Amino acid sequence: MSAPVVAVQGEPANELLRLDNLKVHFPVKLPFIQRLLQREEAVVHAVDGVSFGIRAGEILGLVGESGCGKSTVGRSCVRLIKPTSGRIFFAGQNITKLGGENLRALRRRIQIIFQDPHASLTPAMTIGRGIGHPLWIHRSAFGPQKSGSEAFGQWVRQRVLNTMREVGLTPEEQLYDKFPGDLSGGQKQRAVIARALILEPNLLVVDEGVSMLDMSIRAKVLELMLDLKRRHGLTYLFITHDLATAKFICDRIAIMYMGRIVEIGPAREIYADPKHPYTKALLQVIPIPDPDKRKEKVLPRGEVPDAVHPPAGCRFHPRCPAVLATCGWEGRDFVDFLDEHLSDPKRAGDDESIVGPIEGWHADGLVASLEAKPMSVEKAVERVETILAEAPVAMTQAIESVSAQKRTVMVRFHPPNQLRQTQVQDRLVECLLYQ
Amino acid sequence: MEWLHSRLVRPFRPLIRERHTLPGILSWIGLGTLIAFILVGIFGPVLVSIDQTKALAYPILLPPSLQHVMGTDGIGRDVFARVIWGTRTSLMIMAIGALLALVVGFPIGLLSGFVGGKVDRVLVLVMDSVYAFPGLLLAALIAAVIGKGIFNIGIAITVIYIPLYFRVTRNQTLSTREELYVEAGRALGARSWTIMLSYIAYNVVIVIPVIFSLSAADTILTAAGLSYLGLGLEIDIPGDWGRDLSDAQRFLGSGIWWTSLFPGLMIILLTVGLSFLGEGLNDIINPLLKKERA
Numbered sequence: 249m250s251a252p253v254v255a256v257q258g259e260p261a262n263e264l265l266r267l268d269n270l271k272v273h274f275p276v277k278l279p280f281i282q283r284l285l286q287r288e289e290a291v292v293h294a295v296d297g298v299s300f301g302i303r304a305g306e307i308l309g310l311v312g313e314s315g316c317g318k319s320t321v322g323r324s325c326v327r328l329i330k331p332t333s334g335r336i337f338f339a340g341q342n343i344t345k346l347g348g349e350n351l352r353a354l355r356r357r358i359q360i361i362f363q364d365p366h367a368s369l370t371p372a373m374t375i376g377r378g379i380g381h382p383l384w385i386h387r388s389a390f391g392p393q394k395s396g397s398e399a400f401g402q403w404v405r406q407r408v409l410n411t412m413r414e415v416g417l418t419p420e421e422q423l424y425d426k427f428p429g430d431l432s433g434g435q436k437q438r439a440v441i442a443r444a445l446i447l448e449p450n451l452l453v454v455d456e457g458v459s460m461l462d463m464s465i466r467a468k469v470l471e472l473m474l475d476l477k478r479r480h481g482l483t484y485l486f487i488t489h490d491l492a493t494a495k496f497i498c499d500r501i502a503i504m505y506m507g508r509i510v511e512i513g514p515a516r517e518i519y520a521d522p523k524h525p526y527t528k529a530l531l532q533v534i535p536i537p538d539p540d541k542r543k544e545k546v547l548p549r550g551e552v553p554d555a556v557h558p559p560a561g562c563r564f565h566p567r568c569p570a571v572l573a574t575c576g577w578e579g580r581d582f583v584d585f586l587d588e589h590l591s592d593p594k595r596a597g598d599d600e601s602i603v604g605p606i607e608g609w610h611a612d613g614l615v616a617s618l619e620a621k622p623m624s625v626e627k628a629v630e631r632v633e634t635i636l637a638e639a640p641v642a643m644t645q646a647i648e649s650v651s652a653q654k655r656t657v658m659v660r661f662h663p664p665n666q667l668r669q670t671q672v673q674d675r676l677v678e679c680l681l682y683q
Numbered sequence: 684m685e686w687l688h689s690r691l692v693r694p695f696r697p698l699i700r701e702r703h704t705l706p707g708i709l710s711w712i713g714l715g716t717l718i719a720f721i722l723v724g725i726f727g728p729v730l731v732s733i734d735q736t737k738a739l740a741y742p743i744l745l746p747p748s749l750q751h752v753m754g755t756d757g758i759g760r761d762v763f764a765r766v767i768w769g770t771r772t773s774l775m776i777m778a779i780g781a782l783l784a785l786v787v788g789f790p791i792g793l794l795s796g797f798v799g800g801k802v803d804r805v806l807v808l809v810m811d812s813v814y815a816f817p818g819l820l821l822a823a824l825i826a827a828v829i830g831k832g833i834f835n836i837g838i839a840i841t842v843i844y845i846p847l848y849f850r851v852t853r854n855q856t857l858s859t860r861e862e863l864y865v866e867a868g869r870a871l872g873a874r875s876w877t878i879m880l881s882y883i884a885y886n887v888v889i890v891i892p893v894i895f896s897l898s899a900a901d902t903i904l905t906a907a908g909l910s911y912l913g914l915g916l917e918i919d920i921p922g923d924w925g926r927d928l929s930d931a932q933r934f935l936g937s938g939i940w941w942t943s944l945f946p947g948l949m950i951i952l953l954t955v956g957l958s959f960l961g962e963g964l965n966d967i968i969n970p971l972l973k974k975e976r977a
Contacts (some may be wrong), residue, residue, distance in 0.1 A: 326870050355872035367863035372885030381881070422725070511724045 263301040263337075264451055266485045270298045270334035272320050273318060277558060292555045294320045296507035297334070302451070307477065309485040309498030309515065311530070314489055315555070317507040322455045322487045326360045327351060338451070359444035363456035365436035369428035369443075376415075376424035379443045380408040386447065407446060415442045415472060427435055436463035440470070445476065454484045458493060469495055491534050495519055503527045506555060506563040513675020523677045525570040562679065572680055573645035576664035579594035579611030582647075585639055592593075602631045603657070614661040625652045632657060690971045701967050710963030713896065718958025724774040727767035728921075735764035736921040744934070747941050754941040756927070757934055766945050768922030773835065773903055773953065778784035779837025781844065781895055788848025793887060795849070796856025797879045806849070819908050820900070826914045838917055840905055843906040851894050855887045862886075889968055896961030900954045907950050926948050 292436040295317040302308045310318045323329040325336060327343065331522065340356065347355055362368045369378055382410045383390065383404045390400075405424075412420035415438045429438055444452060454473070458466045474497065474523050476482055488494050494501055495515060502512040503526065511524040522528045551558055559566055561576015566584070568575065587606045603626060622627045629652045636644050648660045669676045670683050734740060738758040752764035792944035795806040813821070825839035832964040858881060859865065868882045910925025911917040920926075924946040931943035 328866060328870055352872040352874070355870060360864055360867075360870045362867060364863060368867045370864045370868075370882050370885065373881075381873075385871055385873045385877060440867075447871075 250531055261606035262304050264300040264339055265485070266299075267321070267325070267358040268335040268337070269297050270321065270324060271296055271315070271332045271337065272324055272329060273332045290556050293507050293558050294555065295324070295331075296558065298504075298507070298509055299334075300502055300509060300512055302483055302485060304450075304483050305477075306482055306499045307486055307497055309494035309501035310485060310487045310504060311491060311494050311501055312489065312504035313530075316504045317448045317555075318457050318489075318504050321359065321504075322453045322485060325360050325451075325453055325485060327354070328360070334489075352386070353389070356389060356447045357449050358451045358453065359447065359449040360453040360455060361437075361444055363438055363459055365433060365460070366428065368440050371434060374425050374427055375431065375439050376405070376408050378428070379411060379439060379446060380404040382443060382447050383407065386411055408442075411446050412439075415439075415445065415476075417442060429588045434469065436442055437461060437465075437469055439623040441469075441476075443470065445480070449479065449482070451483045451485065455487045456489070457486075459488065459490060466493070473497065491531060495534075499608045503530065506553070506558055508563060508678065509592075509676075510564065510679065511675060512678045513673075518673055523672050523675065523682065524564075524679050525568050526564045526683070529569070559675075569635070570681060571640070571642045573642045573662070574665040575642065575646075575680055576667075577643050577661050578614050578644035579659065579661065580662075581643060582659050582661075583609045583611045583617045585643065586635070589635055589638075603628050603635070614648045614663060616659040618657045620652075620655055620657050625655055625657060628652075628657045632659065697731045697967050698964075703898070706963040706966035708958045708963075710967065711898060713958070713960025713963060716952060717960060720770055720953050721774060723767060724771040728771055731764045731767045733764075733768070736768050737763040743893060744939055744942075746939075748808065756942045757930060761926075762942055763946050765927055766839045766924070766949055767924045769924045769927065769946065769949065770922070771921060772916065772922050773924060773949075775833050776837050776840065777902045779834060779898050780840035780906070781899045783837065783841040784844035784848050784898065785891065785895060787841070788845040788976045789852050791845075792849040792852025793856050793879065793884055795861060796853040797875075803853075807853070810846040810849045812918050813842065814850070817842075818843040819905055822905055822909055823912065823914050826909055831915065831917050833916060833920075835911055836909060839909070840902050843905065846904070847894060847898055848891075851890055852887055855890050856883055859883050859886050864954050891966045895970060896957045898962060900957035900961065903950060903954050903957070 270295075272295040273291040274294055276292060278290065280544065292579075298317075298321055300308070310321060312318045320329060324331050324681055325337075327346065331344060333340055337343065338354065342353075343354055369375075387400065409420045409424065412418070412423065416434060416580045417423055417438045423431070423435070428439070431439065452473075457473075458469050461469060470493065473484070477484065482498075486494065498515045500513060501515045501518055502509045503518075503524065504510070506528050511518065511522070511527045518527065519531065522531050549582055553563070553566060559576055559581075560578045561574075562568070563576075565571050565575035565577070566581055583606070586603065586609065589603060590600050590606055603618065609659045618628065629650055632650050636647065636650070646661050648662045651658050651660070665680055665683070667678055667680065668683060698707065698710055702711060739758060739760060741751065741755045742761045743755060743757055743759045745751055747754040751761055751763065753766065756765070758763055789804065795803045822836075822839040822843055826836060826844055829835045829838065865878060865882050868878045871883070906915065907925030907928070910923050911929040913926075915925055915928070916923050928943055928948040928950075931939075931946070934942055
């Protein structure tokens with residue numbers, strides 16, 4: 249399964265949005281004392297080097313578990329979050345550091361729809377006023393209508409009513425003076441779409457835009473989005489955790505895990521034949537409406553790791569069913585393994601007294617170490633080797649040496665291979681299996 | 684039309700919906716009391732001649748009778764007339780004090796909560812140090828400096844209540860600032876100014892009726908307290924509940940109850956009414972806030 253390594257280069261001219269190695273790190277708020285004690289500043293690596301492009305007129309799905317950073321990518325695209333590093337291009341223009349009036353002008357062209365339609369609407373504004381408010385905000389941009397407040401108000405009202413009709417918020421005359429609290433969830437989301445649409449943007453970022461709606465309404469709202477795309481030539485960045493929704497609406501999808509894109513390509517191909525082990529695992533959890541077709545599930549083991557200290561190498565390696573020796577094993581993987589081993593009394597036996605306690609182990613990068621009792625260092629090394637015999641093969645292979653230095657037991661790992669995005673057939677995959 | 688509706692009718696909707704619950708009943712009793720007092724304050728002095736409130740208008744210390752329903756006091760003034768005219772005085776002080784505190788405290792609180800940072804920290808520090816002062820003492824101090832009179836007392840009281848409005852507005856602004864619709868407003872391209880006025884202020888205003896009622900009740904007590912201590916109004920004011928109460932206390936020992944009972948009763952009625960309104964509104968509005976967040 250080896251494919252030629254193709255460097256990711258070139259920006260097709262018709263790309264509407266391009267992210268170039270985008271990183272967003274959030275500082276972790278620590279109590280004062282802890283901040284003094286900690287040497288380095290703790291940051292959450294919400295987005296850690298994401299690059300992709302969206303062609304004009306296409307729907308790109310950004311899919312991943314909650315907490316993988318997909319919403320942060322979406323909010324960065326509309327500049328609600330300041331990127332830590334990397335660049336964002338919109339229609340060829342670098343918008344990473346745009347501010348003031350230029351940023352305001354940009355917001356007429358990129359709009360975002362949030363997950364919760366109720367919270368997105370100001371409770372104090374009527375539906376009509378809320379939908380029309382963007383026009384008032386950007387009043388100076390609508391040149392000829394500028395003359396006379398009364399005339400402008402009439403013009404806004406007419407446009408709001410037209411847009412409401414277009415998104416199916418009818419009867420529009422009656423709903424115009426209602427407050428958000430009086431509307432149903434589906435109607436509220438239609439109002440949010442209308443408000444985003446009234447500025448006639450080019451790009452619409454939909455951040456879990458239908459996740460809170462129930463199934464019957466969800467399908468209708470998705471149909472509406474497709475319909476609007478056809479009529480206005482819209483481009484979508486569609487962020488969701490729901491693979492079934494993404495399959496329905498997206499032309500291409502990008503799978504995200506812990507702030508990195510692990511696989512990106514045409515939706516149909518990825519659904520038919522996922523390459524990255526994470527994509528495979530993710531696709532297996534889509535329910536298939538046929539009891540006979542149920543396959544065995546290879547769910548990823550364990551929890552999503554801590555984003556403050558993401559795993560070395562491939563971030564998925566501690567949970568990956570197809571993990572290799574070169575995927576990024578490091579000291580703390582060994583400590584985690586030992587912890588699991590020791591907490592099972594049947595397997596552990598008297599191991600705890602020789603290689604324990606688990607709190608005595610320190611993991612620092614590729615090395616895990618234990619201050620042992622003076623007499624038993626050699627014995628501990630021996631026992632660690634015995635225990636490792638039942639460890640995952642990939643991890644055992646990744647270990648360079650288990651040794652004793654004076655009173656310290658050291659487990660040292662080989663450095664991981666460099667991970668690159670690789671062209672596999674028609675898509676990009678970030679996995680050593682294909683490198 | 685929509686403008687009028689959203690500002691005049693809509694705020695009363697929860698009050699009408701909750702009219703059968705305890706907070707609803709309390710609010711309506713409070714509102715009724717307040718309206719009754721306002722009517723007395725406006726029309727009372729028109730119907731009751733000011734001459735009856737002057738010294739030596741009648742024989743002194745007459746018990747309540749048909750001519751003098753609340754009797755006369757130690758210097759021959761009609762207690763009923765004093766009480767009616769005192770209503771106007773109290774309401775004026777209340778209006779000046781509570782309104783001025785609102786007009787000053789609300790915008791500062793809004794700005795402080797919205798801007799945040801150093802501005803916020805300095806303002807909170809200033810307001811907290813004013814708040815830490817005992818209210819009556821501070822008012823007495825200011826009154827002693829700027830002198831007597833309805834307007835001056837109103838200002839002295841304003842200073843006590845600005846921090847209250849400031850705190851409540853600021854806290855509400857801080858929580859509203861984090862709402863999704865504020866972020867949505869920013870994504871729409873709204874300027875900070877627009878966000879503050881169109882998206883935040885609207886949703887902060889709803890807490891104002893509650894603190895307005897409660898601080899108004901407090902205002903009445905403080906004003907009466909100042910007058911009782913002799914720091915309040917000029918001697919020739921035609922009605923002043925606090926001062927009348929103060930004058931009446933030396934007769935209490937001789938079984939003359941009417942000169943102190945009626946002014947005292949007025950203070951209690953108005954204060955309790957306003958408190959009912961404030962507490963009732965608080966119970967009605969706060970669960971609504973919670974529900975809307977959920």
